[in-house]
Amino acid sequence: MTTFLEPSSFFQVRPSSVRAFSMPFRSYIVCCSNGNPSTVVLLGSSRDLESRERKVVRLGLPSKGRMADETLSLLKNCQLSVRQLNPRQYVADIPQLSNLEVWFQRPKDIVCKIQSGDLDLGIVGFDTVCECGQGNDDLIVVHEALGFGACRLSIAIPKYGIFENVNSLGELAKMPQWTKDRPLRIETGFSYLGNKFFKEKGFEHVRFQRSEGALEAYPAMGTTDAILDLVSSGTTLRENNLKEIDGGVVLESQAVLVASRRSLNMRKGALEITHEMLERLEAHLRALGVVTVVANMRGNSAEEVAERVLSQPSLSGLQGPTISPVFRSRDGKVVVDFFAIVICVPQKELYKSVQQLRSIGGSGVLVSDLTYIFEEETPRWRRLLSELGL
Ligand SMILES: Nc1ncnc2c1ncn2[C@@H]1O[C@H](COP(=O)(O)OP(=O)(O)OP(=O)(O)O)[C@@H](O)[C@H]1O
Ligand SMILES: O=P(O)(O)OC[C@H]1O[C@H](OP(=O)(O)OP(=O)(O)O)[C@H](O)[C@@H]1O
Numbered sequence: 481m482t483t484f485l486e487p488s489s490f491f492q493v494r495p496s497s498v499r500a501f502s503m504p505f506r507s508y509i510v511c512c513s514n515g516n517p518s519t520v521v522l523l524g525s526s527r528d529l530e531s532r533e534r535k536v537v538r539l540g541l542p543s544k545g546r547m548a549d550e551t552l553s554l555l556k557n558c559q560l561s562v563r564q565l566n567p568r569q570y571v572a573d574i575p576q577l578s579n580l581e582v583w584f585q586r587p588k589d590i591v592c593k594i595q596s597g598d599l600d601l602g603i604v605g606f607d608t609v610c611e612c613g614q615g616n617d618d619l620i621v622v623h624e625a626l627g628f629g630a631c632r633l634s635i636a637i638p639k640y641g642i643f644e645n646v647n648s649l650g651e652l653a654k655m656p657q658w659t660k661d662r663p664l665r666i667e668t669g670f671s672y673l674g675n676k677f678f679k680e681k682g683f684e685h686v687r688f689q690r691s692e693g694a695l696e697a698y699p700a701m702g703t704t705d706a707i708l709d710l711v712s713s714g715t716t717l718r719e720n721n722l723k724e725i726d727g728g729v730v731l732e733s734q735a736v737l738v739a740s741r742r743s744l745n746m747r748k749g750a751l752e753i754t755h756e757m758l759e760r761l762e763a764h765l766r767a768l769g770v771v772t773v774v775a776n777m778r779g780n781s782a783e784e785v786a787e788r789v790l791s792q793p794s795l796s797g798l799q800g801p802t803i804s805p806v807f808r809s810r811d812g813k814v815v816v817d818f819f820a821i822v823i824c825v826p827q828k829e830l831y832k833s834v835q836q837l838r839s840i841g842g843s844g845v846l847v848s849d850l851t852y853i854f855e856e857e858t859p860r861w862r863r864l865l866s867e868l869g870l
């Protein structure tokens with residue numbers, strides 16, 4: 481039961497005391513009717529109230545770093561261009577999506593702010609969601625493969641010295657050097673994921689040391705034994721005389737669209753915006769690397785042309801070819817002796833497809849890029865609704 485009390489009976493507690501109630505908010509309005517702490521009632525945080533009252537939906541995008549440009553260009557390719565008047569402005573919008581604000585933030589802050597209710601949606605690396613989210617059930621990965629920022633969170637050790645013959649996680653664990661007093665020291669910006677991984681793997685004597693940036697230098701400095709960091713091409717490791725080991729990949733990552741479950745359930749418009757973004761992202765990503773091929777072919781009927789087209793392995797298209805009659809006027813009569821074929825083929829198979837089309841009589845071949853492929857269903861939308869219990 482909620483009881484409304486006189487203002488004089490309200491007081492505020494410190495964040496540390498609030499944690500004792502296992503509530504994740506920074507400041508709470510707490511009231512108690514008779515001074516007895518056992519009757520304390522938590523009404524909600526001032527921050528939480530502000531967040532709940534907010535009418536506009538907020539999307540967090542990386543403000544800088546390697547994810548920033550690719551995020552903007554992906555959205556642009558989905559016809560969701562972000563309108564930012566100048567690059568130092570941290571708030572922007574997407575004219576296509578009314579009732580949406582874009583906030584540029586550092587990737588880690590995006591995940592923190594989604595959890596605190598200051599943002600509703602975000603585009604960041606999966607590694608950041610897992611590290612900063614720490615398994616928080618409020619975070620939902622709505623699209624897990626946006627197609628850029630691919631990397632892995634991986635353990636690396638020196639190629640030299642005591643590690644020369646160590647090439648797997650098992651061998652690293654068995655090294656006699658690690659004891660309670662002298663544990664394996666791992667430098668990382670991913671101590672949550674690192675701790676979890678090493679615990680699951682049964683490592684006993686490990687100590688994580690927290691650092692951000694240029695970790696690859698630390699083993700040679702002698703301040704750490706191993707590092708746990710993101711790797712993509714492997715160049716940074718190689719240039720610093722480090723190597724990955726078998727079984728040492730903690731996580732595979734790429735850019736994802738992440739949302740707050742609370743926002744999707746409670747904030748007006750959040751679910752609709754997420755739906756539109758998801759539809760466009762899926763349709764665009766599906767269309768990447770696929771081209772439309774249009775050609776004309778002489779024939780007596782659509783079926784006869786279809787038989788010829790389907791006899792070629794690279795011409796079956798997404799769901800089979802679309803074949804339409806080409807009407808021409810001859811001697812004052814309308815005749816059909818040509819058919820237009822439309823097929824979608826993977827870019828990689830384009831030349832092979834053109835050769836096959838020619839071999840069965842195709843001419844006037846036109847090729848164009850695809851922007852979207854909208855399927856009947858958006859599989860990730862179904863999955864999201866079921867995760868939200870809708
Ligand atoms: N070498 C890489 N190749 C591909 N993607 C990467 C690579 N390094 C990082 N990423 C991805 O890009 C995201 C952002 O990395 P970035 O280096 O821009 O920011 P950061 O290191 O988290 O922030 P900052 O350096 O400002 O503290 C990472 O979370 C990861 O998903
Ligand atoms: O395998 P590679 O292709 O060499 O990429 C790996 C490097 O990329 C990231 O660093 P980043 O460039 O983001 O610099 P930072 O350490 O300052 O974040 C990561 O922390 C590695 O150092």
Ligand SMILES: [Mg+2]
Pocket residue numbers: none
């Ligand atoms: Mg970085």
